[in-house]
Amino acid sequence: MPRILSLQDAIADSVHDGDTVAMEGFTHLIPFAAGHEVIRQRRRDLTLIRMTPDLIYDQLIGMGCARKLVFSWGGNPGVGSLHRLRDAVEHGWPQPLELIEHSHAGMAHAYAAGAAGLPLAILRGYAGTDLPRVNPQIRFIDDPFSGERLAAIPPLRPDVTIIHAQRADRTGNVLLEGIIGVQKEAVLAAKRAIVTVEEIADDLRRPSPNSVVLPAWTVHAIVAAPGGARPSYAHGYYRRDNAFYTQWDAISRERETFLTWMRDNVLRIPSSPPPRARG
Amino acid sequence: MSDMGQPEPGTHTASEMMMVAAARALKDDDVCLVGIGAPSAACNLARLTHAPHLTLIYESGTIGSKPQVLPLSIGDPELCETALTTVSVPEMFAYWLQGGRITVGFLAAAQIDRFCNINTTVIGDYAAPKTRLPGGGGAPEIASCCQQVFVIVAHSPRAFVPTVDFVTSFGFGTGADHRRRLGLLTTGPSLVVTDLCLLRPHPHTKELQVTAMHPGVMREEITTRTGWPVQFAENLSQTPSPTDEELGVLRDLLRRSGLTRAGAP
Secondary structure, three states, X not given: XXXXXXXXXXXXXXXXXXXXXXXXXXXEOOOHHHHHHHHHOOOOOEEEEOOOOHHHHHHHHHOOOEEEEEEOOOEEOOOEEOHHHHHHHXXXXXXXXXXEEOOHHHHHHHHHHHHHOOOXXXXXXXXXXXXXXXXXXXXXXXXXXXOOEEEEEOOOOOOEEEEEEEEEEOOXXXXXXXXXXXXXXXXXXXXXXXXXXXXXXOOOOOOOOOOEEEOHHHOOEEEEOOOOOOOOEEOOOEOOOHHHHHHHHHHHHOHHHHHHHHHHHHHOOOOOOOOOOOO | OOOOOOOOOOOOOHHHHHHHHHHHOOOOOOEEEEOOOHHHHHHHHHHHOOOOOOEEEEOOOEEOOOOOOOOOOOOXXXXXXXXXXXXXXXHHHHHHHOOOOOOEEEEOOOEEOOOOOEEOOEEEOOOOEEEEOOOOOOHHHHHHHOXXXXXXXXXXXXXXXXXXXXXXXXXXXXXXXXXXHOOOOOOOXXXXXXXXXXXXXXXXXXXXXXXXXXXXXXXXXXXHOXXXXXXXXXXXXXOOOOOHHHHHHHHHHHHHHHHHHOOOO
């Protein structure tokens, strides 16, 4: 059964230098508070996995936490580039970043294979693209039944997966709703899972018998982190702060403004969610 | 996405013409996987005008989204709240996209070449890029698994290049039967909509050729803004101007979306 921990203790306990870490959440329920705690604890040489790196990985990369990135789309959605990701790839600042690049379909299948305990993921994908040329993990096999040529890639098996969810009960069962992305697969594929939640409640308040619930025994640690997905959002709790996503473009464009923002809004503010956009 | 300022009454901008022309390509019974940005605007314009039953799917897992404002991201709350159902991302890519249930994939592009291959990964060399772009996301398999693909992209020599620096999404490769040789049974790109014209692949060579020009556009503009000696179809037509209804709905949609994004109620 999971332990209910503070954010500091959960990260200190489960995330180590050199670990392979997946923080998932497809636009929705992105675990920003947990990512910020990883930055505050100055983890190094992480292999970061995430379909859509988003602002949280821009921040982790810019603060020098990452050695490698496994991903499929690295932009600021609807706004433009992730400038810290680009600076690392184009100029090696603050350190070089190795890329393991996939498509969304590939990543989704690789997480599912990880959750299923399979040695590979198979999909109808990557045909004709240049991705197999730059990512040697993308291979092709012939289906023994039909002969169709299919893509094969290794499963994703993070040392630790971190997600944010709406609620947990006091036993540690977790409820997710809305855009649920790849979080269930990412948790089941991982050796350890940390779930930050908006609230820990007596009753999980499942909306339906078919609700997406992670049983307590699939989770390593539960952390109460209200607002922990800001500036992304938590369906039923708060909206996406699109204004902040837009402001991030200017904040992150230059190294100095980025470092100043991180110092003022992350490093100096223990375990609190990032501030809301002004204006 | 929208032009600065409002055009004179009774006129429209090139960008508006592009959105309207793209929207018109969608049919009422299409099931469309919507890329973010210009594709999303065009798809919702279609839904709010001639194609009210158009099913819009976003790769975040929302099926049947009916957003009142355009989403900033592919997973905005509006998409989930207005959807018929929301599935997980692995389910979206495995059952719905790979399963062949989507009739049209609607994509944008940073670079597009004469055989409709799309690059959204990198400008320059992959290992030492001049510009690192966001990457493929859902597009590589949208391009291969949807029954057909529409592309919307503003017409410039930077975008319309002879050969893309990186094939993120495969169109027709080196042309002719290249798709078939790779085992791809879907149609592939069938329409490219720009702010100047419509282009479609030649039936045999699969090279993109101009099949319709927007009102007021000269051939020379298209030629100078295309990075290869672009061909014009023999039966070249002219795109009908946007109707008052199309323009009104589009402008309302963009205005509402702008207000929402700025944080206004």
